[in-house]
Amino acid sequence: MTLAALAGTAQSAGPTGLADEIRALYARAKAAVGEDDLAHIRNVTAYGRAIDARRRELLREGGPRAIRRATALEMMYRLMQFSELGHNIVHGSYDHLPGNGDYHSDRYEWDFNVDVDHWKTMHHVGHHPNTNIVGKDHDLGYSIFRGSAGQDWYGHHLGQVALISALAAAAPAAAPFFLANIARKVSGDPFFSAYTLRSPARIAGRDLRRRFIDEPFRSGWKPLPTLLANYSGGVTGYMAVLFLVFIEHHAGELELFTDPGPDETADQYYERQIRATRNFLPSTQMDDALARVLEEEVPFADRPDLRIFYGGLDTHVEHHLFPDLPPSMQRRIAPEVRAIAAKYGLPYHETPLLETVPLIAKTLTGLSVPFGEREFGRPSTLLRDPASLVRRVRAGLSYRPLPESPYLDKPRFHNVPVRVLSATPVADGQAVSVRLARPRGWEDIGWDAGAYVSLRVAGGGDRGGDRGGDGQGGEESVRQYSLVRDSSDAEADAGGAMEICVKRVEGGRVSTRLNDSLRAGDHVTLVGVPQSSGDFPTPSPGAKSLHIAGGVGITPIISLLRRIARDARRGQPDGATGTRPDATLLYVNRDDRSIIFESELRELARDSGITLHLFTDAPSAREDLSTCRLGPELLQRVVPDAADRETYVCAPAALIDLTRGWLRDLGQPAGRFHAESFTAPELDRPDDDGSRYTVRFRRTGTAVEIDGATTLLEAAGRAGIAVPTGCQRGLCKACVTPKLSGTIRAEAADRAPGAVAQERVTVCTALACSDVELDL
Known part of the structure; x- marks a missing residue:
């Protein structure tokens, strides 16, 4: 398959038109959110306060029955605080409504043991855009537990069932630290830092004081039953949340994905969200038991439906398609989402809640050993290859991911580690000829003469050109190297290998490193499949x-x-x-x-x-x-x-x-x-008309002011943010960055009706024509 036909490969296949229908549904649903939804969430808040007030009354009453009921109410209160309330409010479900008061995502006081900034970093920045992408989604199941066979295996997974039990024993106090650890993976902060530890310590301390000192003291002469109720109710509540969140994206038929890179289309994005997400069907038996406790213990005039305890969780497919729709609206549009999925031949995952319990238990137990998607359920497949098993165990115990990614049974097309087959000095040591193994799943990828590949290299800062030389870069650099054989020639003469030649550049750290240290058996990272630029690559140069x-x-x-x-x-x-x-x-x-x-x-x-x-x-x-x-x-x-x-x-x-x-x-x-x-063409920059724009960088919390002739890459440099760079022409996609808001010049030039704003931009060529916020 040639580059011209690459649209037919696995990385770009999928339904077309899906995104249009989902966006149309979102527009209708968002417009219909109004005062009724705001009144609903106010009523849910009042109901939660009534539940918590009755819980405290039961603690003061004492007695076995009262303590059991107080424990149940504590569990339900925690579940409600996470689901219908905080999780959705912090997503901005009501931000656009006038008179939203305390229900704005920036003002809401969430009575749950999480730091809201950590939550937004982990959930909004890390999880939702990267749902079930191995190596990028650091949501709950990907930080400590192994819940899918495509995840890498590490040493602690041997005892992950015991680890979960230990976490359960201290779940309320552990929750903010657990979340902070995930958030710092997204933000790039170290674990032992003020950002990671200060806020969780404050939150855990406040909760311990409230539940195990203040409330037992106020219970009079019955502190021990209060301690027991608060402990068991807190553990049950937080573990119920963890369990429900875990089942939404792990185990069973849910898919994991390789990194799609910057070229993922809107259709592919929505397809991934649907394939990677599960709704659960509540248990009538469990709901009846909870309803009986609530009806007997918590008198309330306008009692909401029991689904408020699962808000955004039993409609998790809808939540991932429309994160800022309130759960009341998610429930209303769920039949339409199911119909859209069926229309495009996509699964709409729904599993009865009680059936997920043995599924998760079996998954966590089975995945404690280093079986991947090809071996899970068929262990003899791996046992017949003891060398591969030993390699996995050694790498996992040393917490070193294997470059060949043996666990996920999907080909990779972005940031792909490839093995060096040979590295031979040429031109009297002034260059090195490198043969690279073609990655698994690239058998149908072809390229014409003149195509190139982009290598991602740690470090950089070289001066010079690309296409076999060096380009400018920061802490991580991307270099372009021409393939010296087209794919047909590679198949015939090089066993399908990709071959490049890297010339040593005076003062160039990347080219010098590749010339001096690259050896057969090493791995290098390809940004993507072979690419072409302009009209240089050609299947036939002419007579x-x-x-x-x-x-x-x-x-x-x-x-x-x-x-x-x-x-x-x-x-x-x-x-x-x-x-x-x-x-x-x-x-x-x-x-x-x-x-x-x-x-x-x-x-x-x-x-x-x-x-x-x-x-x-x-x-x-x-x-x-x-x-x-x-x-x-x-x-x-x-x-x-x-x-x-x-x-x-x-x-x-x-x-x-x-x-x-x-x-x-x-x-x-x-x-x-x-x-x-070898060099990037001069960027067509507009004349300075006096306009000034603010570029904000969400992850670092910094901002700079620029004019309309300054690229967003240059703005990042002024803010001290290192962005991987390569061709400086917007071709290699090394610098592609999510744009959260604002307009760039290329978008403003497109005046076509219905033109969609770019969600990812190549910052090396992007010029602002409004204030812009980037996910950096």
Whole structure:
């Protein structure tokens, strides 16, 4: 499958039109949210206060029955506080309504043992956008427990059932620390920091004082029963919340996903939310028992439905599609969501609550050992491969993820670790030729001559160009390297491997590291599948072609030449001699030591008839090299018909511009000139009209003021935020960042009716034309 047909691969397949229907439903539902929903949530709050007040009365009464009832009311109060109230209010369900009072997400006082900022970081920033994406979703099941076979296995999972029991024993006090640990994974903060520990310690201390000192003291001469009721009710309530949250995305038929990267479409996003989320069906038996306690103990004039104890949880599919709709509206539109899922052939997961109990128990027990999706339920599959089992155990005990991701049975197409098959020095040690194994699931991914891959590299800061050299970067950098074979050539001559060549750049940390330390068996990270830019990659260079390369610019050119030679061999029935191609290569280097692929180029010239001219700037004692500079006179002398040829140039930008001008003066039509440069083109920046915009960075809580000619990447740099960068042209997608609000210039230029704002932007080319908030 070629790049042009990549839309048919697994990473982009899925229903089309789904997003339009979901957005239309959301618009109707959001518009219908009104005073009735606000009145409902006020009534639920009043009901919760009545439940809590009656709980305290029962504690003062004492006696076995009163203590049992107080325990049940404590559990229900905690469940209500999480579900119908805090969880949904903090999502902003009522923010848009006039007169919302205390029910605004920034003002609501949540009577639950969580820090609201930690919750928003973990849940809104980490979980909802990345639902069930391995390595990015750090929601409850992904921080400590292993609830899906596609998750990586680590040593503590051996005892995860015991770990859950220990957590249950101290659930109310442990909850804020548990949440803070997840939030700091999203924010990138260390565990032992004020951000992670100060607020949880305050919250846990306040709850302990209230439940185990103040309330027992106020109960008179019955402190022990009060202590017991508060402890058992708190543990039951918080563990009920944990259990219900856990079953929403784990175990059974729910899917895990690899990182879709920045190109995930809206249709794919909504499909992922549906496939990864479960609603549960409440138990009539349990509900009847709870209702009996409430009716006997808590008199209330306008008693709400029992589903308030599950708000946003028994309609969790709807909640993930529409996070800021109140649960009362989620319940009303659930039949429409079910119908949309059925229309597009998507599962609508619903499981009776009591059936999830043995499912979760079986899952947690079975996943305590390092079985993945391919082996779960079929352990003999892995036992027949003891080397793989030992490798998993060793990596898991050392808390080191395996680069081949053996647990999730889905191919990866974004940030993919690939194994280095060989790393061979070339050009007298001035470059290294690297062969990379094609990742699992990429068998149908193809690319034409001239395509490139992007490598993500820790560290950076190199100066120079891309496409085999180095580009600018921060703490993490992305570099582009041309593939020196198209996919057909790779299959025939390299066993399907992808091959690149990295030239050593003076002062370049990335290129130097790759040249000096890369070895067979190492792993490097590919940002995505092979890409193309402009019209340089081509399946066929044409009958008459001219190729001009400068230094490492030979890497995409040799791929074209190999294609020409292969097509020529196929021109004859026996494939032996073929038709001699009319192709000429002018290859310019600094000196005779820096020529890359010289032996193969001479072989291509000898066997295929490609005309080869090698030039060096520095004088050479070799008679087969010419010492001269490329110019119009040289072009006319060695390629008299240059203007009539399809021309492909890969070199520094200055040489490309000069060559384009020379050939234009010789009469070459602009459409015959194709080029790739080592440097990013100058960004078209508007003139400064005096406008100033504020760019806010949500994760760091910082902001800077910029003009309309400053990129969002430059704004991040001013704020001290390191963003991975690569091509600086918006092509490699290394710097793609979620845009939470605001408008960029590219959006403002699109005046088409119904144009949808970009949710992710390449900050290296994005220019603000309003205040902007980024998820950085």
